[in-house]
Amino acid sequence: MTGSKSRSDPVSAEARSPLGRARAIGLAAALAMLALIQLAGPGISERLFDSYQRWAPARPAKALAHVVLIDPESLASIGPWPWPRYTIARLTERLAQGGAAAIGFDVTFPEPDRYNPDQLAALYPELAGPARDSLMALPSMDAVFAEVIGRNPVVLARAGLVAGSTDYEVAAATDAALLPVEAQFTAPLPPGVGSFDRALSNIVDLDDVAAGHGLINGTPDGDGTVRRVLMVANVGGVPTPGFALELARVGQGIATIRPVIADGGLSGVGLGDTYVPVAPDGRMRLHFGPMPEKSVTPAHLVLKRGLAPGRFRGKFVLVGLAAAGTADVVTTPIEDETYGVYVQARTVNAILSGDALIRPRLATWGESALGLALALVSLWLLPRLRLPWAAILPVGLALALLAGSWIAFRGHGLLFDPIRPIAIAGAAGVGLLAALFVEAVMARQRLAAALDVERLNAAKAAGELDAARDIQLGMLPPVDRMTRLHPAIDLDGLLEPARTVGGDFFDAMRIDDRRICFLVGDVTGKGVPAALFMALSKALARSALRRGPADLGAAMTGLNDEISRDNGQDMFVTMLVGIIDATTGEVLLCNAGHENPILVHADGRAREVPLEGGPPLCAVDAYPYMAEPIRLAPGDGLVIVTDGISEAQSPDGDFFGHPRINAALASWTADRPAGDAGTALLRAVRRFEAGGEPSDDLTVLALRFRGG
Amino acid sequence: MEWSIETVEGATIGCPQGRVDEESWELFLARMNETILAAAAAGHRFVLDLARLDYMSSRGLRALTIAKREADVHGVPMALARPNDRLREILAISRYDKIFPVTASRDVAD
Incomplete structure (x- = not known):
């Protein structure tokens, strides 16, 4: 046969074909899933990473943090909080004598001690004459505590404040830019790092003599779980270390903190020989692990004699509250409730070990791009596969992604979310198969309809043929x-x-x-x-x-x-x-x-x-x-x-x-x-x-x- | 039924192959009409080379009649060439050999 044959455009021909339509639906499903995941936020990924931490909690190489807990027993033994600064000074001295490398207070002292002589004298106006003079001649509790702080490696806490937060107005009396910061930053912090206008600090007598100051802000994620710990931030424009980082610095006798910048943003913090990866906002993703019992000592035991000597030798001691009404209770990936001071203690260990979780800055985009790439491959490949490969290959790929994510977490502390690409590619596959199924059902219906028409026509033709036969035979x-x-x-x-x-x-x-x-x-x-x-x-x-x-x-x-x-x-x-x-x-x-x-x-x-x-x-x-x-x-x-x-x-x-x-x-x-x-x-x-x-x-x- | 076209000097030759019966006569007629139009455009004669046609029913004969009218309308001379024995008999019985020139070789028909 000669003559030109018309050649249809293969692309548009495929678009019109059932398979082309099914592939388009599969792609639309993948894009819809991507949009849905974007709208849902990082919650799904975070819950998976939480699970990883529960399955494989952190075992830091250097577990040098030790918590002295002001627990209910301590309050029962010593008295209600706040304790006289004299008592706290004694506690500090005991810890220092025990060989602590650094002592950090995970509480602030923003007001003078209520047991100071002038405060007591004011409480008893009837007190006069020599008695009053003798009382007033006594040194203040704050002075005693300041003297102890000044002699020992003590780090005090400071809380960064943003407009609208509690104590924001109280902190107005203090110029945040003039608050002492002992750590020397080798470079300014880049844009993107967290910033506070003001800070709730300690009374000047204490602040002036402390070896270091660190921020104790621990903002939880949207679901109320604390996953990140502040490493560095600007307070009144001044670079300031986080509490755990400062304790680690003071305890190791290091003067400087090195902000490490990549692509214009903060990527890590160097402290001596260790490097801690951080997010651009200055917070570190902490790999949570258990707080060993031997790393916790109730405060009242410290104040009593008889505690094993050397218990705190070389330790980075954090003093924190754990009594009802005073405690900073938080939720972490591995615990529904724990004390804030434990989070800081774990952070100290993580810093000393250089052990932190890393979520690359472009991880979300990479996971989405991988999902779309797998979706396209699925749309191309799935229709070409026969069972069981059509089932084995996608399931195998999903398992491989899950395994890769787990290995990256265990081996390198890398957080890669496999759910996102699996969900996007899975949506494409499900969309494709559903569309093909619907197409097959419709095709069956069309065939059934065509069969009905054919039967109808056959019946009609039979009727016509009968009529024709009648005409023919009737004429003979x-x-x-x-x-x-x-x-x-x-x-x-x-x-x-x-x-x-x-x-x-x-x-x-x-x-x-x-x-x-x-x-x-x-x-x-x-x-x-x-x-x-x-x-x-x-x-x-x-x-x-x-x-x-x-x-x-x-x-x-x-x-x-x-x-x-x-x-x-x-x-x-x-x-x-x-x-x-x-x-x-x-x-x-x-x-x-x-x-x-x-x-x-x-x-x-x-x-x-x-x-x-x-x-x-x-x-x-x-x-x-x-x-x-x-x-x-x-x-x-x-x-x-x-x-x-x-x-x-x-x-x-x-x-x-x-x-x-x-x-x-x-x-x-x-x-x-x-x-x-x-x-x-x-x-x-x-x-x-x-x-x-x-x-x-x-x-x-x-x-x-x-x-x- | 298959159909091909050959062109020699002064003639456009349609070459059907297979059978022309109840199933294929419409295609046969359509191809003949197309070829007649091509022949008319080229100023050629139209020769239907039957050498590879095994059988033609009365439907095929009817198609030949219609094609002949189409050829007459366009002033295209139409001839049949190289029928097998069976086709020659059919053409003889139906007396189509009185309507169309029927030759044993294409050259003569050309």
């Missing part, structure tokens, strides 16, 4: 009328419609006392249109021939013109017409594109009667048909068939053909009635077809001249 002349047309002529016809109904017909009529006209026709086409055209052809033929035309050829030419005039569907009809003189046996034949007749002698010998003939009616306008005479001897028969006989096919594809027609008619001898010719041919043809479906009508018209 009754057999008894044919046999009684003339005593010298035995005439019979047989028509076996095919299942689909062709357009065969035959007719016979008496013209006058001597002559009988007979004809066999075959209309191209099938069904009702062919049947109606056949009816028209037969009616016009009967009209043209019933009065015995003087010139049969001219009558056929006229008939051709008549039928052609009403032939809207470009059909044509083959027709063999004969007029026999029953007294002489002379026959005039006119053949319009039909099979030639077969002459069967009285003894059964059969041969084709060659006729010049012309094309089928309606094939060529104004064709000059001719009548051709033959003569039958008494006993001779004439058989006219349609192509339903000559072109009947065997299962091998062979045609029945004229030799088999002649052989089948050998039994139709002069002593047999005309009807036997049709019966013999029908039987032979059906045997030849061997059960195959006949494709066309089968028609036989047989005539025997008995003699005049």
